Every structure is written in C-alpha cells, then in structure tokens.
Amino acid sequence: MRLTVIGTGFVGVVTSAVFAKFGNQVIGLDIDESKIATLNDGHAPFFEPQLDDLLQEALAAKTLTFTTDYQQAISEAQVIFIAVGTPSAPDGTADLRYVELATKAMAPHLKDGTIVALKSTVPPGTSNKVREILVSNTNKIFYVASLPEFLKEGSAVYDTLNPDRVVIGATEPQVIETLLQLHEPLSGKRIIISPESAQMAKYSANAYLAQRITFINQIANLCEKNGANIQEVIQAIGADARIGNHYWYPGLGYGGSCFPKDVKELAAYARSVGEADSLLVKIDELNDARIFNKMQEFGEAIGGFAGKSIAILGLSFKPNTNDMREAPSLKVIPYLLEQGATITAHDPQAMEEAKALLEGITYAADAYEAAKGAQVIMLLVEWSQLTNLDLRKLKARSNKQCCFIDTRNQYDPKLVVQAGFTYVGIGMKQVRL
C-alpha cells in the first residue's frame, strides 16, 4: 500500500519504519527540513532502541523516504496518517493547531478514496473537525478514521511490532477492510469501534495507568507512616488476579510526553462537557505536587540538602530514552540547587538534552564519577546501567557519611546498608547503618 505519515515524532517515525518494513511504500512528511535530512540519512532525531536499524533497512530497500513536500507525499497516498503533536494549551485542552494545519495542507493534493487516519492523541469529536476542513478544501472523496497509538517510548519498535491490540476507529466497511489488511502482519487483538470510542479509549487507557501509579504512590505515602513496606504490600495485593502486580511500581510520580498531558486534557475535556468534578483533576494535582512533597520529606530525613554534595543518577523521564519531557530531574535538580546543594549528574543517554535545560550542575561520565565525594546519591531513573551498580565501589568513591535515596525502589535496602550507606526508599522506613 502507498502510505504517508505526517509528523516525524516518536509515533510518526516508528509508524513509518514499521509499515515500510512490511513492504508498503511509505513517505514520512514533516515541515522541519533538518529532521527530514537526518531521517533520510538513516537516523531518528531522538534516541530509541532498534529504530535506526529499522530506518536504515527500509531506506536501503527503498520502501521508505522522507520529504517536506506535501504534493509529492499526498498525491498518491492510499492511507494518510496524521501523527503530529497535540500539545496542551494553557487551559489544559488539546491544542489541535498542528492537526488542523496538516489537514488543510494535505487537502488540495488528495486523490479520490484516500483514508485519513488520526494517530495523534485527540479529543473525541476531532474526526468531525478534520472532515469539515477537508470538505471545505477538496472535492475529492475521502474517509476519516481514528487509529490511536499505544506504544511506549524506550520500547517503541517492539510495542509497535507486538501490540496488545490494534484499535480501528472507523465506520465504513471498505475503510475497515483496508485498515485490517494494512495491520495484517501485526499480532494483537483487532478492536473495531467508532472513531469517538477509539479516541476515548486512548485517553482512558493513559488516564487509567496514570491513576494506577498515583494510587500506589498514595499507598506508599501511608506505608511510610506506619512501618509497612510498599513492595510487600504490592506483592500481597498483586496476587489478586483482578488486580495484578504489574505497572504500578512507586516513585516520584508519572512523567513523559503522554500521561501528564493526557490526564490534563481529559480533565479539560470533562470540564468542557459539564463534568468539572472529575477524578482526573485530583490525579493531576497529586502528581504535580508529588516531587516537591517527596523532596521536602527526603530533606527532613537527611537533615536538609543545604551545602550537600549530591550525585543524581538518571536525567531522562524514564530508562531507554533521551526524552526529557516532564522528567523528574527537571523539578528535582532546581529544587536541590535552590536548597543550596551542589549537583553532579549522570545519565546514559540524556546528558546532551539535559545540558540545554539544566544549568548550574556538573555532568559525570558514569555513576561512580558522579558519586565522588557525594553525601547523597539519588537514583531518579531505573536505567539498567544504574540499577546494577557495585555498591561497595560506589561507597568507596562517595563521602564517608552518604545517604542513598532510591526513588525507584531498585536496590535491596539491606545490601545498600551493608555497603555502608543509609538507605531511603519510597513507601518504607529509612534504613540506617
């Protein structure tokens, strides 16, 4: 099939590369010339495991090309994916400006029968807006569908090749048939629903996962008050098959490009349809406040951060990505600097990106270098390079008195203490030497 993907962010690039791998003729389209040049060179404009290999294979097989030219990209396309960004507006609603611009720009070049599929996360009702823009700008026959994307950064290629489900939001039988054919090589359940249901499903899935994380963080707070241990609590409640013990490890709250934005957008959407008293608002507030609250508690636990030398391990919003959007480090580090701490930080991939966003700190080549003379070591991201450290070697580099703050509960407190640290985790009592 001839496909065009508009937008070369995570979703756009991965979608382009995966469909090209299956032998479709794919054109990736973006208005950013430097991104297009990088992609045509076989490199994604961001770090994502396996993606460059996939891009290079498809470019070599000539099933994939990238361009800034709408006419070239649209005129032969049978299916056009809209995968542009939908940032939150200041009032929390989704800013659909880029979806609207892309729709307007493609309209004059459409051929009869093209399917325009929305992959960007958009509020229910956006398909109608897209349809209206197209009607005003072309006489050609077209169809609008919604194909929400559920990939996770850091495992985007794997997730796209092995989805749990393929959600097709469409009503016309021939559109459903074409989209089913296109997704044939992918595993996962097929779910065929209306475009509005597909859009609600995407927001609801993210909001549900975000609330699951918020819930466990709330329970972790209670554990800290009464001597219970959150990891033991998770073990016990997770054994209930209705609950399960997956996807709710506690920490400093959720970050990244999706959850914070999608929860806010769904809350704003709820408000716009008269449902202002929404659980989503509370989830968002709790998550926003969490880092500040935890930092205050950590500060109290170690006698304040002022004048302390602190090693920060992990800067990206999660492992296996250099994405800094809503990364905990962006709140934690300014807070610590304000308290009068000195910071040395390390991240396996995101240091270049961090340098553009964080001032007044030193960067180290690895965790052991970051730990030199540190009075506090704070693990922010569970990169595998940071969760298997030689604790004795780390201790030998750090200050005599050093507290290890494990915001992802990755280390066995006993082993950390045996190595000579004081241990502070999430949802459990502090363990002292």
Ligand code: UDX
């Ligand atoms: C998420 C959804 O998982 C994905 O389906 C959707 O398409 C986009 O948003 P992503 O943001 O890439 O994906 O990362 P994810 O691994 O889901 O983590 C999101 C945030 O929640 C991170 O800050 C992570 O650290 C945090 N998290 C995740 C937890 O705190 N605990 C968990 O158990 C899981």
